Amino acid sequence: MERINLTQANTNSALLAKVTRESGQDISACYQCGKCTAGCLMAGAGDGGPRLVMRLLQFGLLDQVLSGKAIWLCAACGICTVRCPREIDVAKVMESLRRMARQTGQRPAEPAVAAFEDLFLTCVSRHGRMHELGVMVAHNIKTGRPFKDADLGQKLFFRGKLRLLPSRVRKVAAVKQLFARTGGGAA
Amino acid sequence: MKRVGVFVCHCGSNIAGTVDCAAVVAAARRIPAVAYAEDNKYTCSEVGQEQIRKAVQTHNLDRVVVAACSPRMHEATFRKTIASVGLNPYMLEIANLREQCSWVHSDRQAATAKAIDLVRLAVAKVLYNKPLFTSTLPVKKRAVVIGGGIAGIQAALDIAEAGHPVTLIERSQSIGGRMAQLDKTFPTLDCSSCILMPRMVDVGAHPMIDLMTYSEVEEVDGFIGNFRVKVRQRAKSVDHSKCTGCGECTEKCPTQVPAEFEAGLGERKAIYTDFPQAVPNKPVIDRDHCRYFLDGKCGICRKVCQADAIDYTQTDRQVEIEAGAIVVATGFDLFDPAKYGEYGGGRYPDVITGLQFERLISASGPTNGEIRRPSDGRVPETIAFIKCVGSRDEAHGVPYCSRVCCMYTAKQAMLVKEHAKDSKVYIFYIDVRAAGKGYEEFYQRAQTDAGATYVRGRVAKIFPRGEKLVLWAEDTLIGKQLELEVDLVVLATGIVAREGAVEFAQKMGISYDGHRFYSEAHPKLRPVDTNVDGIFLAGACQGPKDIPDTVAQASAAAVKVCSIFSKEELETNAMVATVDENICAGCFHCRAVCPSGAIDSKILHAWVAGQDVTRRVATVNSGVCQGCGSCAAACPSGAMNVGGFSNEQILGEVEAL
Numbered sequence: 001m002e003r004i005n006l007t008q009a010n011t012n013s014a015l016l017a018k019v020t021r022e023s024g025q026d027i028s029a030c031y032q033c034g035k036c037t038a039g040c041l042m043a044g045a046g047d048g049g050p051r052l053v054m055r056l057l058q059f060g061l062l063d064q065v066l067s068g069k070a071i072w073l074c075a076a077c078g079i080c081t082v083r084c085p086r087e088i089d090v091a092k093v094m095e096s097l098r099r100m101a102r103q104t105g106q107r108p109a110e111p112a113v114a115a116f117e118d119l120f121l122t123c124v125s126r127h128g129r130m131h132e133l134g135v136m137v138a139h140n141i142k143t144g145r146p147f148k149d150a151d152l153g154q155k156l157f158f159r160g161k162l163r164l165l166p167s168r169v170r171k172v173a174a175v176k177q178l179f180a181r182t183g184g185g186a187a
Numbered sequence: 188m189k190r191v192g193v194f195v196c197h198c199g200s201n202i203a204g205t206v207d208c209a210a211v212v213a214a215a216r217r218i219p220a221v222a223y224a225e226d227n228k229y230t231c232s233e234v235g236q237e238q239i240r241k242a243v244q245t246h247n248l249d250r251v252v253v254a255a256c257s258p259r260m261h262e263a264t265f266r267k268t269i270a271s272v273g274l275n276p277y278m279l280e281i282a283n284l285r286e287q288c289s290w291v292h293s294d295r296q297a298a299t300a301k302a303i304d305l306v307r308l309a310v311a312k313v314l315y316n317k318p319l320f321t322s323t324l325p326v327k328k329r330a331v332v333i334g335g336g337i338a339g340i341q342a343a344l345d346i347a348e349a350g351h352p353v354t355l356i357e358r359s360q361s362i363g364g365r366m367a368q369l370d371k372t373f374p375t376l377d378c379s380s381c382i383l384m385p386r387m388v389d390v391g392a393h394p395m396i397d398l399m400t401y402s403e404v405e406e407v408d409g410f411i412g413n414f415r416v417k418v419r420q421r422a423k424s425v426d427h428s429k430c431t432g433c434g435e436c437t438e439k440c441p442t443q444v445p446a447e448f449e450a451g452l453g454e455r456k457a458i459y460t461d462f463p464q465a466v467p468n469k470p471v472i473d474r475d476h477c478r479y480f481l482d483g484k485c486g487i488c489r490k491v492c493q494a495d496a497i498d499y500t501q502t503d504r505q506v507e508i509e510a511g512a513i514v515v516a517t518g519f520d521l522f523d524p525a526k527y528g529e530y531g532g533g534r535y536p537d538v539i540t541g542l543q544f545e546r547l548i549s550a551s552g553p554t555n556g557e558i559r560r561p562s563d564g565r566v567p568e569t570i571a572f573i574k575c576v577g578s579r580d581e582a583h584g585v586p587y588c589s590r591v592c593c594m595y596t597a598k599q600a601m602l603v604k605e606h607a608k609d610s611k612v613y614i615f616y617i618d619v620r621a622a623g624k625g626y627e628e629f630y631q632r633a634q635t636d637a638g639a640t641y642v643r644g645r646v647a648k649i650f651p652r653g654e655k656l657v658l659w660a661e662d663t664l665i666g667k668q669l670e671l672e673v674d675l676v677v678l679a680t681g682i683v684a685r686e687g688a689v690e691f692a693q694k695m696g697i698s699y700d701g702h703r704f705y706s707e708a709h710p711k712l713r714p715v716d717t718n719v720d721g722i723f724l725a726g727a728c729q730g731p732k733d734i735p736d737t738v739a740q741a742s743a744a745a746v747k748v749c750s751i752f753s754k755e756e757l758e759t760n761a762m763v764a765t766v767d768e769n770i771c772a773g774c775f776h777c778r779a780v781c782p783s784g785a786i787d788s789k790i791l792h793a794w795v796a797g798q799d800v801t802r803r804v805a806t807v808n809s810g811v812c813q814g815c816g817s818c819a820a821a822c823p824s825g826a827m828n829v830g831g832f833s834n835e836q837i838l839g840e841v842e843a844l
Binding site: 031032036038040048051052083087 | 529575579580581582583617618643644645646647648659660661662663666668
């Protein structure tokens, strides 16, 4: 088992303060009961759930969190937030961490998830709504699997479930303004 | 010429660490009325007090300012000090340099400047101080104890044993309270009933205890030594002077009602006692459910009663009790787990509370002490206990720890071994709190002797799967999600204040905290006093506590009551309101705002132009007045003044600013 060196833990207080500031959540309030992870639908797929993320943050091990899978596997369903007895918005903390992982130039541990998030948000910021075909094709190219789901795509296309060209909402400008106000684009 | 002495206390480094005391003394000396000023390391010490006495005598001082800690701490001390050298004790003012200055500031220069201002204000005020005098009032040597749980029982017995009459008021049919509902008690596993019932019998039989069950306090007024408690005795519909307690009526009564005592797991009749060993062991009729009262039919109980004790015509009675002291022992409620949607929100019959589990394992309970699932009556093979339900949970319940759940869960795990030895027990916890004599050892035995498996993690979700219940949790020690199938789930629900606690506190005039528990006068030094002299607290109405702590607090409250009763007369407050009858316009705004009912009216006669002109003015009953000052604030003409806080004194302070 790897021993965590707490003495030299990355106690980058500026970065930690940023997590607190951006998420508006008090990380130190977590008393590690594990109710978040217990009900988390994605924790089983990764390297630990939200409780572990909160623990690492309390130790100041931010790098380990930002390079880990948990923040990318989080589906932002918010079950953790609803159940937290300390009223910490855990999902919001995860969101802030994803943002920070981008800003620090960290290579996402789950690149496909990150790529999807990018493409999805870019699409919404442009058109005001999702363009399934575009995002699907772009995601396949970006992740190096151009023919993934090609069969299914074909079927969907011929049944009229996939539009060739993106449709736009009426007030795209308003959506763009919204993105500008919240810091723009993908997390 | 008025001669003021100023004594500045260092309070070790508490004040001197932030305030330059020598500079404060120097500034005090420059005030014209100050005849003498000095500083001391500890003014409250015997040495410090002797300095004051000496200075009063050598410098012929006629009033004193002590610049030290809060007046709540040592005002009484210094009043005695100056009284011992012949000054009226009220010729004293305290400048609070500690709580209101040094403790809350860090800038030495600014703090010193503020300290000097505080001393100047105190000097300006003391110049207008007038000698005040107390009078005495006789003490009514009867105690009223409100609440007949173990706290009230213990307090009542202790006071009665000391030779003073007690009226014990209980809301339900019997005394006994929560403790009567429990099966066994931690950490000794002695039977709750076996240790409680003898006490209950003692209360019922004690010549000095007047037991009023099925009664509620409606109103309290008066003050220490002279309270008046209005009690409503609800109609029992049974003449207890005739009833022999044979139980024939209860047996024949056709109406079944969910029993409060069985925590919803059992039923009682409409004419009932709370439990078989009830004190008094004579039934009452629950008029909300009795057929006779609902539709005028039935009357079976009257037919079967050999003693002719059933009396449907009884009415509620109001009784007024005069008492010198009151003990409040109104107990607690349990947190309602229906707020936890993820635990079923009350939809799953096999998810029960800790108190319901107590009834399940009680030999006198609905299953005669066999652990059986409420849904199908099967003996559960696997039982999960979930701790901190409602406690330590801001989202669903309360942030505090309820103190008893860790231990009662450990106890219940032990009892599972006794009652269903093949059942497997899992206990989900966040932290285990076992601080108490023999508690940690008991908790360990729950693991080693009873074989309970402790899992560190709060359960996120309970859902049914066939006849079983599935729990989802994380074992936070391994860091893995886990799933567990069980037959029965017991929620260790926390302790919350009684429903209606706030309304009751307002009736009594006592204060309560943010969680509606009644506040003690000082968290360390006055743990059983309230903010109202003569009203004391015992048990969980003041905050979650277990039986040993409750009994200790009840005995402490009893001693406090007895110490009041050890005097024939009590000294009244000297700092009471007075009326300037020349100015009083008789508007009686004061009477409307007075919380103690201390203001009466009187008629003044004057001869004006040969005629007898009468005028109505306010007058203060100085024995009743608590000196709160509400009247002085409300008086539009400035006729009301409170001793020690007269308009002149306050304006003197304002001018000095």
